[in-house]
Amino acid sequence: MxxxxxxxxxxxxxxxxxxxxxxxxxxxxxxxxxxxxxxxxxxxxxxxxxxxxxxxxxxxxxxxxxxxxxxxxxxxxxxxxxxxxxxxxxxxxxxxxxxxxxxxxxxxxxxxxxxxxxxxxxxxxxxxxxxxxxxxxxxxxxxxxxxxxxxxxxxxxxxxxxxxxxxxxxxxxxxxIEPQISYTICSPELDKFSDQIDVLERAWIFTKNCKALFPKRRIITTVFNDEGIQILVIRYIKALNPPQQLLDMFLHYSNATLDLVAHFVSLIPVMPDALDENDGFNIWMTSEHCISLAIGNKEEHAILLCNFFLYFGKKALVLLGTSVLEGHVAYVLTQETDEYLLWNPLTGQCHKQFDPFCPLQGVDCLFDGENVWFNLQQNNSPMAVYFDYSKESFWKQLLPKNYQGTNTQSIQPEEIIYSDTNKSMVEDLKNRIERTLKCKIMEWRPKQPTRWNRQCTFILRQILPKLELGTASFVSSEEESEFERLLQFYWVCI
The missing domain is CATH 2.60.40.150 (C2 domain)
Structure with a gap:
């Protein structure tokens, strides 16, 4: 309870x-x-x-x-x-x-x-x-x-x-929860339909040793792709192009572009986690399939956002850890000049490493396109973690430095081909949403007449597309003041 x-x-x-x-x-x-x-x-x-x-x-x-x-x-x-x-x-x-x-x-x-x-x-x-x-x-x-x-x-x-x-x-x-319930998962064994066995066996031993050191920390070294083949997670990381429409909104590279890309990834529906005895077996899609199917799990969202950031030349890694509100999470870690940023791909929000209100409470492991690093530091709180993974006393790495192998090549495409948006379909969807909202509002007010204000509707049509960018800073004070002015003369209520 x-x-x-x-x-x-x-x-x-x-x-x-x-x-x-x-x-x-x-x-x-x-x-x-x-x-x-x-x-x-x-x-x-x-x-x-x-x-x-x-x-x-x-x-x-x-x-x-x-x-x-x-x-x-x-x-x-x-x-x-x-x-x-x-x-x-x-x-x-x-x-x-x-x-x-x-x-x-x-x-x-x-x-x-x-x-x-x-x-x-x-x-x-x-x-x-x-x-x-x-x-x-x-x-x-x-x-x-x-x-x-x-x-x-x-x-x-x-x-x-x-x-x-x-x-x-x-x-x-x-x-x-009362009474308390124990949470246990099983560790996956090597599968016969796998990459080269030597590397996967190394990954399995690496995972086992890490779990022996910190049983409650997350470590994922291998997953199954959509063909049922077990591969290293590093093969999912590669620089990929975001939609051109997002790049055109800010012609010069800026932090606003990163915010917009993060917001785009957050709009992709999330597949809920399955918490059962088979939690150790993960199936991940490529970023291309994640976009084409318009769905993905937490890790696939983080991989997609990480790949987009790599396209801009950012130093980015996928971070696996634990969030207070979401449980097991996958974030994206980016390294700036003098600080580290933590990106939540499900919300598009960005937090600084020393932000006291960041919901991430535990940093367990990192991976990019070259290696996997397990956090050996006793305190894995983001504010206490030393993110320099070149320090072997702080981070345990899966593969030796400068490792080369065919089984580490990325499975991502060279680039993602985006189809053009069907404008007539968007217009039809907009009209259906508007009709549904009007019908629902009138259903909620069965005993009162519902009168629609055209001036209010016009102002909303100007403001709402800007709010879709994820911040109110794009809404001018004049537009907001004009909407506030309507409240001087009309009751806006449901």
């Missing part, structure tokens, strides 16, 4: 934007009244309602869950593919008066909850680690209409990866 201890959301302040028609004065402003909802397997649990931008709930929520076949062993629990959703809402009391009535007349009020942000993690991550604990950044939308950041909070001098810490919200969470 998972248990959650939720406390301390920070720094968000609500500001009413309703103004009188004859004056630009703000009628009133109010602080948030936040509460947290935890939903799992279609059941919702809620905390009490707090007040202010620095609430502290300090509450325990016991969440029941449905066991497949009423069997609580690990193999049955590993079949649960549900995610745990933690949403933060602001409760607002809306007082409504009739249009022809004076303000002194009695009206009626109703309660509305505004979504502020969320944290999501799969149940499998909790199953792998037994508990999840820490301070986590809340995913908030790029534009949150009707809300401003608290002016009482003094922002730090340093930026947090280009984003001001003032404009971030954090949540303290502790989650665990």
């Amino acid at each position: 998972p248990t959650y201890l939720v406390s301390s959301m920070s720094r968000l302040r609500h500001k009413e934007t309703i103004k009188s028609l004859a004056s630009d004065e703000i009628l009133n402003e109010d602080t948030v009244h936040p509460f947290v909802e935890v939903s799992f397997q279609h059941t919702v649990y809620q905390t009490s309602i707090a007040s202010g931008s620095h609430p502290c709930w300090n509450e325990e929520i016991k969440v029941d869950f449905i066991l497949p076949g009423h069997d609580c062993n690990f193999s049955s629990l590993s079949k649960i593919k549900d995610s745990i959703y933690i949403n933060i809402f602001d409760e607002m009391i809306i007082e409504k008066h009739e249009d022809r009535c004076f303000k002194s007349c009695s009206g009626h009020s109703y309660i509305r909850k505004n979504w502020l942000g969320s944290i999501v993690f799969p149940f499998s991550a909790l199953l792998q680690q037994s508990e999840i604990s820490g301070t986590f950044q809340v995913n908030i939308p790029p534009v949150l209409l009707g809300y401003t950041w608290s002016k009482t909070y003094v922002s730090p001098k340093e930026d947090y990866n280009g984003q001001n810490l003032k404009e971030c919200t954090f949540l303290n969470i502790f989650a665990t």
Whole structure:
């Protein structure tokens, strides 16, 4: 039974934007009244309602869950593919008066909850680690209409990866499973349909020795390709070209190009992990197949992003480790002039090595197109790890230096051929999404008429494509102000 201890959301302040028609004065402003909802397997649990931008709930929520076949062993629990959703809402009391009535007349009020942000993690991550604990950044939308950041909070001098810490919200969470369940996996044996046996045998012995040193750390040296042949993981790493459309958006190489490429990879759907007794047997596709099939697992996402970064001449490696919220993860490590960056290919987010809010909690091994390195350092926290893998006292390498062999040649293509986007299909998809949204909104309001504002629709059409770039910085202040101005005259509600 998972248990959650939720406390301390920070720094968000609500500001009413309703103004009188004859004056630009703000009628009133109010602080948030936040509460947290935890939903799992279609059941919702809620905390009490707090007040202010620095609430502290300090509450325990016991969440029941449905066991497949009423069997609580690990193999049955590993079949649960549900995610745990933690949403933060602001409760607002809306007082409504009739249009022809004076303000002194009695009206009626109703309660509305505004979504502020969320944290999501799969149940499998909790199953792998037994508990999840820490301070986590809340995913908030790029534009949150009707809300401003608290002016009482003094922002730090340093930026947090280009984003001001003032404009971030954090949540303290502790989650665990009661009673505790052990997580074990088996080690794969050599398969007869394999690469050259000498190298694979070396890889198997290397893995066995690494596991003897640190049993809980991840080490993957060989996988099966889509033809069922066991090969070294280093054969998946090779510089590959990203779509030309992404390169054309920023003609001169910049960090914005890397952010855009990372965002592109994060849009590819993720295949959920299978936590069972066969977890030691991995099947990986090439980057070309990952794009053509529009799906991939965590490692295939990391390999694709790593290959794209290599195309730009970056020093990049795939990092296998453990994340607080996601369990087993695959990140991309890039080396800059004076620092290391950790890229999450599933979200497109980038964290500096010494970022205290990076969800990565353990660095287990690295690999590129030449070798695999296992982390021998006692403390494998990203902030404590020395990433210079040339130091043999810190990193154990699979192959000797300058090793040459046919069984280490990349299985990736020379380049990825992208097909042109069918514009008519995109237009048809856009229209179907718009019709579906309109129908759903009207279904949610069965007792009230739904009137669509054309001016609001026009502004949204200008803003939404820019939000797709993954950051609100592409949205001009004029466009956002114009949208805010609409709220002076209209209620925008569902």
